Amino acid sequence: MVLYSRGSENDVLRAEDLKKGLFEALTNLGARKKVLAIPPDYTRFPSHAGMLTRFAWQFYRERLTEVLPALGTHAAMSEGEIRSMFGDMPLNLFRVHDWRNDIVTLGEVPSEFIHQQSEGKLNYSWKAQVNRRLVDGNYDLILSLGQVVPHEVIGIAGHNKNVFVGTGGQEGINKSHFLGAVYGMERIMGRADNPVRRVLNYAADHFAKHLPIIYVLTVVAQGPDGQIIVRGLYVGDDMECFNLAAQLSLKVNFQILDEPLKKVVVYLDPSEFKSTWLGNKSIYRTRMAIADGGELVVLAPGLKEFGEDRHIDVLIRKYGYVGTPNVLQCVKENDDLKNNLSAAAHLIHGSSEDRFSITYCPGHLTRQEIESVNFTYADLVETSKRYNPERLTEGYNTLPDGERIFFVSNPALGLWAYRKRFEES
Numbered sequence: 001m002v003l004y005s006r007g008s009e010n011d012v013l014r015a016e017d018l019k020k021g022l023f024e025a026l027t028n029l030g031a032r033k034k035v036l037a038i039p040p041d042y043t044r045f046p047s048h049a050g051m052l053t054r055f056a057w058q059f060y061r062e063r064l065t066e067v068l069p070a071l072g073t074h075a076a077m078s079e080g081e082i083r084s085m086f087g088d089m090p091l092n093l094f095r096v097h098d099w100r101n102d103i104v105t106l107g108e109v110p111s112e113f114i115h116q117q118s119e120g121k122l123n124y125s126w127k128a129q130v131n132r133r134l135v136d137g138n139y140d141l142i143l144s145l146g147q148v149v150p151h152e153v154i155g156i157a158g159h160n161k162n163v164f165v166g167t168g169g170q171e172g173i174n175k176s177h178f179l180g181a182v183y184g185m186e187r188i189m190g191r192a193d194n195p196v197r198r199v200l201n202y203a204a205d206h207f208a209k210h211l212p213i214i215y216v217l218t219v220v221a222q223g224p225d226g227q228i229i230v231r232g233l234y235v236g237d238d239m240e241c242f243n244l245a246a247q248l249s250l251k252v253n254f255q256i257l258d259e260p261l262k263k264v265v266v267y268l269d270p271s272e273f274k275s276t277w278l279g280n281k282s283i284y285r286t287r288m289a290i291a292d293g294g295e296l297v298v299l300a301p302g303l304k305e306f307g308e309d310r311h312i313d314v315l316i317r318k319y320g321y322v323g324t325p326n327v328l329q330c331v332k333e334n335d336d337l338k339n340n341l342s343a344a345a346h347l348i349h350g351s352s353e354d355r356f357s358i359t360y361c362p363g364h365l366t367r368q369e370i371e372s373v374n375f376t377y378a379d380l381v382e383t384s385k386r387y388n389p390e391r392l393t394e395g396y397n398t399l400p401d402g403e404r405i406f407f408v409s410n411p412a413l414g415l416w417a418y419r420k421r422f423e424e425s
Contacts, residue, residue: 001236001237001238001240002234002235002236002240002241002244003024003025003028003029003214003235003236003237003241004021004022004024004025004028004233004234004235004236005233005234005235005236005241005244006021006232006233006234007219007231007232007233007234007244007245007248008231008232008248009231009248009251009252010231011231011232012229012230012231013230013231013232013233014230015051017230017233018048018051018052018055018218018230018233019055019058021233021235022052022055022056022059022216022233022235023055023059025214025216025235026056026059026060029141029214032060032063032140032141033063033140034063034065034137034138034139034140034141035056035060035063035064035065035139035140035141035142035143036064036065036066036067036068036133036134036137036139036141036142036143037053037056037057037064037066037067037068037143037145038067038068038069038070038142038143038144038145038162038163038166038167039052039053039067039069039070039085039086039145039146040069040070040145040146040147040162040166041069041070041071041074041077041081042077042081042084042085042272043074043272043278043412044146044147044412045084045085045272046147046220046228046410046412046413047145047146047147047218047220048147048218048220048230049145049146049147049216049218050084050085050086050087051087052145052216052218053067053086053089053143053145054086054087054088054089056143056145056216057089057093064093065093065137066093066094066095066133066137067086067089067093067094067095068094068095068097068131068133068167069094069095069096069097070097070144070146070162070163070165070166070167071096071097071099071166071167072097072099072165072166072168072173073099073173073277073308073309073312073342074277074278074308074309075308075309076096077094077096079091082094095133097131097166097167099168099169099170099173100169100170102131102132103129103130103131103132103167103168103169103170103172104129104130104131104132104135104136105127105128105129105169106128106129106130106135106203106207106208107127107128107203107206107207108125108126108127108128109125109126109127109128109199109202109203109206110125111123111124111125113199113202114126114175114179114199117179117183117195117198117199118179118182118183118195119183121182121183122178122179122182124175126172126175126176126179126199126203127169127171127172127175128164128172128203128206128207128208129164129168129169129171129172130163130164130167130168130169130208130211131167134163134167134211135211139212140212141212141214142211142212142213142214143213143214143216144159144160144162144163144213144214144215144216145162145215145216145217146158146159146162146166146215146216146217146218147217147218147219147220148217148218148219148234148242148245148246148248148249149219149220149249149253149412149413149414150189150190150249150250150253150254150285150414150415151189152180152185152188152189152281152284152285152349153165153176153177153180153181153188153196153345153349154176154180154188154194154196154197154200155188155189155190155191155192155193155194155196155197156190156191156192156197156246156249156250158215158217158242158245158246159215159217159239159241159242160200160201160203160204160208160213160215161197161200162215163204163208163213164176164200164203164204165200173342174339174340174341174342174343174345175341176196176199176200177341177342177345177346178341178342178344178345179195179196179199180194180195180196180345181324181344181345181348181349182328183195183196184425185284185287185348185349186287186288186421186422186425187425189284189285189288189415189417190250190254190415190417190422192242192243192246192250201239213237214235214236214237215234215235215236215237215241215242216233216234216235217232217233217234217235217241217242217245218230218232218233218234218245219231219232219233219234219245219248219249219252219253220253220413221252221253221413221414222394222409222410222413222414224394226394226409226410228413231248231252232244232245232248232249253413253414253415254414254415254416254417255414255415255416255417256417256418256419256422257289257416257417257418257419258418258419259418260289260290260291260292260294260418260421261286261289261290261291261294261406261416261418262290262291262293262294262295262404263294263295263296263297263403263404263405263406264286264289264290264294264295264296264297264405264406264407264408264416265297265299265387265389265392265405265406265407265408266282266286266296266297266298266299266407266408266409266411267299267389267407267408267409267410268282268298268299268300268301268302268303268411269302269410270300270301270302270363271302272302272412273300273302273303274302274303274304274305274308275303275304275305275306275307275308275313276303276305276306276307276316276350276360276373277306277307277308277309277312277316277346278308279298279300279303280346280349280350281411281412282296282298282300282408282411283296283298283349283350283351283352283358284349284350284411285408285411285412285414285415285416286408286411286416287352287355287356288415288416288417288418288421288422288425289406289416289417289418289421290352290355290356290418291356291418292355292356293355293356294355294356294357295356295357295358295359296352296356296357296358296359297359297361297378297383297387298358298359298360298361299361299380299383299384299387299389300360300361300362300363300380301363301380302363302364303360303362303363303364303365304362304363304364304365305365306373307343307346311340312340312342312343312346315336315337315340315343315347316343316346316347316373317369317372317373318336319334319337319347320347320372320373320374321347321350321351321358321373321374321375322347322351322374323348323351323353323354324348324351324353327344327347327348327351328344328348330344331344351374357376358375358376359375359376359377359378359383360375360376360377360378361377361378361379361380361383361384362377362380363380386399387405387407389407389409392405392407392409393407394407394408394409395407
């Protein structure tokens with residue numbers, strides 16, 4: 001059932017609109033005694049989920065007893081990040097999700113279903129895992145808040161991904177990510193219906209009906225001058241609100257190009273992108289747009305590590321972004337990667353499959369570190385002089401010497417694809 005729906009390609013929802021819409025939905029929902037909020041973490045700051053979580057707290061006050069950021073495998077939020085994203089909410093409301101230990105299994109999607117969805121490539125079952133608070137907390141409302149936007153693992157992010165991945169466990173996260181990678185990222189990106197989404201929907205329909213989950217979904221776009229604009233707000237308890245949001249997201253977050261791009265320059269905000277685990281969105285979101293033999297240049301002033309999780313950082317440094325065939329072979333031959341399939345999936349996603357070059361310009365990693373994982377290194381200061389993110393505009397730019405580039409200031413907000421490649425995927 002959809003409790004609230006507003007959005008269009010030209011709509012602009014300001015703070016007062018978001019508050020009014022959320023309050024209307026929560027009022028229609030009826031009284032609740034104990035509420036858990038599950039917003040995304042700081043890596044999804046533009047989602048406006050922090051603002052909406054604060055509005056939910058203002059609505060419920062002491063009845064909203066815990067906030068569990070959907071970290072997935074990400075690092076815990078700092079006090080500064082919590083303050084920046086959630087404002088004056090009490091710090092004692094916030095909990096840290098431990099994806100390795102703090103989980104329960106609701107049920108198991110059979111291997112036959114995974115085999116079918118993977119087109120015969122995989123034979124494992126999939127555990128529907130969530131943080132134990134969702135089950136043991138005796139909540140009569142669980143608010144899952146987040147942004148619907150194109151995504152490399154699940155086609156379009158949002159809805160039950162926030163629950164089964166954001167508060168999921170090691171096995172569930174690993175296997176869902178690997179399913180998407182093996183099926184093929186180009187075949188998933190920008191598509192609401194795909195194997196990974198079907199697995200999560202199976203889990204929701206078969207194992208999570210007893211959980212009182214309401215989804216609060218935003219659609220956020222980037223304006224011509226780089227400003228962040230909320231184009232839609234959808235609240236509901238089933239797939240209908242997700243489908244409405246996904247339809248709008250494809251209109252405002254997905255740019256189809258009539259020609260492939262020879263050079264793409266992506267800027268990564270240092271407050272948000274400190275690892276290639278996150279920063280490789282520069283690759284995921286643009287690689288369907290880049291021409292064979294082209295180049296991606298990534299300006300990454302905040303880059304200081306590969307994986308936010310210490311164990312995953314070790315695996316990235318060990319194996320590198322070496323392309324699908326090599327990664328799949330490493331999975332077969334090495335238990336450390338076989339037992340961390342989300343890392344294997346990330347290594348696949350972060351490769352150009354030797355179609356184009358990837359040049360990273362890091363703020364804190366060395367040339368040796370960058371080149372050791374199969375990227376090309378360039379100096380950040382020197383490269384930024386040529387491709388100054390403060391002077392470039394979104395999309396096509398022609399430099400004084402005639403070089404033509406395509407600039408993206410925040411890869412997390414969109415998806416770019418060459419029309420022919422997307423249609424043939």
